[in-house]
Amino acid sequence: MGAQTLYDKLWNAHVVRQEADGTALIYIDRHLVHEVTSPQAFEGLKLAGRKLWRSASILAVADHNVPTKGRAQGIADPIARLQVETLDSNCAEYGVNEFKMNDVRQGIVHVIGPEQGATLPGMTVVCGDSHTSTHGAFAALAFGIGTSEVEHVMATQCLLMKKSKAMLVLVDGALGKGVTAKDIALAVIGKIGTAGGTGYAIEFAGSAIRGLSMEGRMTLCNMAIEAGARAGMIAADDTTTNYLKGRPFAPQGELWDKAVAYWNTLHSDDGARFDATVKLDAAQIRPQVTWGTSPEMVVAVDGRVPDPATMSDAVKREGAERALHYMGLKANTPITEINIDKVFIGSCTNARIEDMRAAAAVAQGKHVAANVKLAMVVPGSGLVKQQAEQEGLDKIFIAAGFEWRDPGCSMCLAMNDDRLAPGERCAATSNRNFEGRQGQGGRTHLVSPEMAAAAAIAGHFVDVSKI
Amino acid sequence: MQKFTVLDGLVMPLDRANVDTDAIIPKQFLKSIKRSGFGPNAFDEWRYLDHGEPGMDNSKRIPNPDFVLNQPRYQGAQVLLARENFGCGSSREHAPWALEDYGFRAIIAPSFADIFFNNCFKNGLLPIRLAAEQVDALFKEVEATPGYRLKIDLERQSITAPDGTVYQFEVEAFRKHCLLNGLDDIGLTLQHVGEIAAYEAKHRAAQPWLFA
Numbered sequence: 240m241g242a243q244t245l246y247d248k249l250w251n252a253h254v255v256r257q258e259a260d261g262t263a264l265i266y267i268d269r270h271l272v273h274e275v276t277s278p279q280a281f282e283g284l285k286l287a288g289r290k291l292w293r294s295a296s297i298l299a300v301a302d303h304n305v306p307t308k309g310r311a312q313g314i315a316d317p318i319a320r321l322q323v324e325t326l327d328s329n330c331a332e333y334g335v336n337e338f339k340m341n342d343v344r345q346g347i348v349h350v351i352g353p354e355q356g357a358t359l360p361g362m363t364v365v366c367g368d369s370h371t372s373t374h375g376a377f378a379a380l381a382f383g384i385g386t387s388e389v390e391h392v393m394a395t396q397c398l399l400m401k402k403s404k405a406m407l408v409l410v411d412g413a414l415g416k417g418v419t420a421k422d423i424a425l426a427v428i429g430k431i432g433t434a435g436g437t438g439y440a441i442e443f444a445g446s447a448i449r450g451l452s453m454e455g456r457m458t459l460c461n462m463a464i465e466a467g468a469r470a471g472m473i474a475a476d477d478t479t480t481n482y483l484k485g486r487p488f489a490p491q492g493e494l495w496d497k498a499v500a501y502w503n504t505l506h507s508d509d510g511a512r513f514d515a516t517v518k519l520d521a522a523q524i525r526p527q528v529t530w531g532t533s534p535e536m537v538v539a540v541d542g543r544v545p546d547p548a549t550m551s552d553a554v555k556r557e558g559a560e561r562a563l564h565y566m567g568l569k570a571n572t573p574i575t576e577i578n579i580d581k582v583f584i585g586s587c588t589n590a591r592i593e594d595m596r597a598a599a600a601v602a603q604g605k606h607v608a609a610n611v612k613l614a615m616v617v618p619g620s621g622l623v624k625q626q627a628e629q630e631g632l633d634k635i636f637i638a639a640g641f642e643w644r645d646p647g648c649s650m651c652l653a654m655n656d657d658r659l660a661p662g663e664r665c666a667a668t669s670n671r672n673f674e675g676r677q678g679q680g681g682r683t684h685l686v687s688p689e690m691a692a693a694a695a696i697a698g699h700f701v702d703v704s705k706i
Numbered sequence: 707m708q709k710f711t712v713l714d715g716l717v718m719p720l721d722r723a724n725v726d727t728d729a730i731i732p733k734q735f736l737k738s739i740k741r742s743g744f745g746p747n748a749f750d751e752w753r754y755l756d757h758g759e760p761g762m763d764n765s766k767r768i769p770n771p772d773f774v775l776n777q778p779r780y781q782g783a784q785v786l787l788a789r790e791n792f793g794c795g796s797s798r799e800h801a802p803w804a805l806e807d808y809g810f811r812a813i814i815a816p817s818f819a820d821i822f823f824n825n826c827f828k829n830g831l832l833p834i835r836l837a838a839e840q841v842d843a844l845f846k847e848v849e850a851t852p853g854y855r856l857k858i859d860l861e862r863q864s865i866t867a868p869d870g871t872v873y874q875f876e877v878e879a880f881r882k883h884c885l886l887n888g889l890d891d892i893g894l895t896l897q898h899v900g901e902i903a904a905y906e907a908k909h910r911a912a913q914p915w916l917f918a
Binding site: 252253255256258259260262264266268275276278279282287289292293295303304316318319321322325359361362367368369371382383384385386387388390391394395396397399400401403433434437438467468469490494495497498501533554555557558561652653654671673674675676679 | 721722723724726728729732733734736737738739740741751757760761789790791794795796797798799802817818819820821824825828829878879880881891892894895896898901902905906909913914915916917918
């Protein structure tokens, strides 16, 4: 066999059978389940009288609908409560391992999978959630699926799919001060566009990627979907295995050694062929801020809101005009002159312990600006919260005027009570700045945790590389 | 799943790129544990001037007269004409459920986001990719011609315009077969139970830690 990409290796290791047109039946190792995209799948199983193929492959958690404060009182919204209770009863009925709302291990599904060691190199990982690409940081083939496919995996442990093309995103060099994995992700999306990765599985490689922690790698792979790629992935190395060692679901003893020996093969071979290659110089990446309603509408913090009049493509120009109108922004405004109303630090993109530390380091000894109505920090899991509290980060945030909440998806998509009011402008560490994403009429600017904390303190965007 | 064979349907143009699934069906409606009834809330934030929540009587809400879906000439549309990267963002299958429940059976665009594209086929909804110039031409025709319809024949992989122009489109053989016959994917896959079990045994032997 010739030189293979990491994607080739992961794909080939999971093909059960293949149709004449190339459609393959792919075996799924880990199925993560949450309350929003699973009830109809369980119902479908029930109606057809089907069983789970392998219940031990599933790990379930409620994250989208859970409140981030006053949790002891339960969920006030009766429709949201029913959805979470439906997950609880389905998991009980089908014997599925679920971390319930008040379990310290509960959290955002894409935070808890890796945290528990339930995501391992070489796995296929699926979830009814587009940000499943996150798990590719562990040299896994991980991607989001719809509810029909959730049901398909439950019943058959497999998925029908065609192999994607392979894209290599190569980021070499050293990142500058205040530049993070989030900024790499936004810079990549700014370069290739939100449809640039459509039809591809992206492998991130290069010295800047190898230098990232697992938390940073997860942030980057998380946003592969915002570049259009269903899956993002990074080769396994010592950083990967060091992160996983000793986690509850990770192998131990002899099995650990055997697993690591296999994981060490999970990288693209020299000379492996990619269908597309994109290169970025890490040293050129500046802290990023989105200005519009698509993650590709992004500039460096020292830049300005672009002028649609300068755009030659009519569809792009109209999209930019509509975005500026929605965002309440004028062309050519310096990014650092944009005032904000709220700050959200959290989400499956940026709610891990490193993100908490980075934001706290900026906030320490300072105070949220008077014009900022709410600055909230929502840790990604109960265990992240616990660790942050052991390190005293909660005290730093609270002293600085931030609210310190319970774990969940929260204001990333505003399914619970955490949302923007119409017209409110938010610096958010989440992944989508779509119209209405954080609340109808809300205006989202995507940034790193450092940038969000700095914006909270200043009341407007500031260049963290200069503080 | 309902079959898709031939559709002769009224066309509605949605002239903006990167229409995301949050726009197709906003998050507050995702709290439902059903897979039907999303049609009245398709494009909710663009379609109504007031804020929508689950359980509201949508007939009493204020429609946005400027949104294309509310224009009388497009009532009863079954074909949605869209721009690049349609269906990007969240994997929510509620998006195709909402479009199908509203009455759409086919979507034509230069490109679709991968997960949305895939989800459509599970729900009897046919997403069709045409070249950007062809989509451009169709936008001009639809906007200039009240009552503009297209005839979509999945077997022949063709779209016929009122003036006789025929556009051919690509569709993967397996997806086409399933859609033409309204086949349930799970039933098909379960025909291969033996192969799945054999693969699983081999996989377990090679990577036992995955099954610990």
